[in-house]
Amino acid sequence: MKISEFPDPFKKEREEKGYDSINDQNDPAMVILGHKNVRKCAHQWQTFQSGAKPGRIVIPSEVNIRDTRQIPFEVDPPEHKSYRNLLEDWFKRPLQEDYKNKLTAQIENIVDEVLNIDTIEVVGDFSLPLQSRALTLLLNIPYAEADLWISWGTHVFRSDDSALDANKANILYNYIDAKIDDAIENPSDSLYSVLLNSEIDGRKLTKEEVKGVIILTFAGGRDTVINAVTNSIAYFSEHPNSLKALKENPAMINNAVEELVRYFTPLTQMGRVATKDTQVCEHAVKADSRIALNWASANRDERVFENPNEVVLDRKVNPHVSFGFGTHNCLGATHARQILRILLATLSEKVTEIKIVAAKENIEDLGNFKRKVGFDSLKVQFKK
Numbered sequence: 001m002k003i004s005e006f007p008d009p010f011k012k013e014r015e016e017k018g019y020d021s022i023n024d025q026n027d028p029a030m031v032i033l034g035h036k037n038v039r040k041c042a043h044q045w046q047t048f049q050s051g052a053k054p055g056r057i058v059i060p061s062e063v064n065i066r067d068t069r070q071i072p073f074e075v076d077p078p079e080h081k082s083y084r085n086l087l088e089d090w091f092k093r094p095l096q097e098d099y100k101n102k103l104t105a106q107i108e109n110i111v112d113e114v115l116n117i118d119t120i121e122v123v124g125d126f127s128l129p130l131q132s133r134a135l136t137l138l139l140n141i142p143y144a145e146a147d148l149w150i151s152w153g154t155h156v157f158r159s160d161d162s163a164l165d166a167n168k169a170n171i172l173y174n175y176i177d178a179k180i181d182d183a184i185e186n187p188s189d190s191l192y193s194v195l196l197n198s199e200i201d202g203r204k205l206t207k208e209e210v211k212g213v214i215i216l217t218f219a220g221g222r223d224t225v226i227n228a229v230t231n232s233i234a235y236f237s238e239h240p241n242s243l244k245a246l247k248e249n250p251a252m253i254n255n256a257v258e259e260l261v262r263y264f265t266p267l268t269q270m271g272r273v274a275t276k277d278t279q280v281c282e283h284a285v286k287a288d289s290r291i292a293l294n295w296a297s298a299n300r301d302e303r304v305f306e307n308p309n310e311v312v313l314d315r316k317v318n319p320h321v322s323f324g325f326g327t328h329n330c331l332g333a334t335h336a337r338q339i340l341r342i343l344l345a346t347l348s349e350k351v352t353e354i355k356i357v358a359a360k361e362n363i364e365d366l367g368n369f370k371r372k373v374g375f376d377s378l379k380v381q382f383k384k
């Protein structure tokens, strides 16, 4: 199997039943596998809520490692809409020329850097610094702050020995608390200050609400962006002609990004909690039990995607759900897309070959299913 090949572990169950169940810290979830049902359930926010106990809609559940509600991710309509309206413009800034230029400079720099080094480890030496530096633009804070985040490693809630590490998570929470206090003392034009000065339904946001937005900004786009970047590098190392095709036809880049994001689906699934007894796929779902919207499985659904297990870089019709679907679609998607578009443009301009030296896969353990989501490490050589 090629290193950039990511198999679909859900095919059989999706086609035979359309769902499966997983146990997760004694809070099982019914996993919805088909594209149509995933989208349908994502739409039904009244029946399948996001505003459950903080951390419960994440799989694996984070109820044991945090109390702060992530906003707007763990809030249901109508409150959700007020928060979303407040945040929408800020999270669309990546479309602005000035933002794009800064992001381009960051990405060109890091590509130039790795072109001068013999062998690099992509996850730690490329994707993590790239993601962390780009985050300084999203928060609108000084570039140097990225060094600290890089030192935290790829996932804020995970360490090498534990998938859910409360001590590690506390580093992030304490850091954010301190930054919020600092922004109160020294207002600036950072996201912290903008939020502290914002009003929702005629009142100022509380510190806890500001923290909820900031935690989401840090956590939601961290391992997801890192995996998307790393996996794309693995793909181009094994498909040098695709890189050439993008160089010759840059207009293809946007489609290519959507296709890579579909194929790799950096976030496997997201949960919801049933507000009443109901049914999905003719299967009973009890009130207060969880379902999981499995984006990764939906994105390989043969009823929707032709040759779903192939990367078709210029795929035209691509209703993937990698950024979720419905009211809660990903707030950070504009930022993530810009990172990947600029990365592809830069690689196609500057790099002719990426040679894989060694790879260690990162396999997510989902009970009955094991899914490759990325790499623990990927050593490569970049060639000019």
Ligand code: EMZ
Binding pocket: 058, 062, 070, 073, 157, 215, 216, 219, 220, 221, 223, 267
């Ligand atoms: C949560 C989640 C959001 C969660 C859209 O995804 O991403 C996960 O990586 C985090 O662990 O807390 O932010």
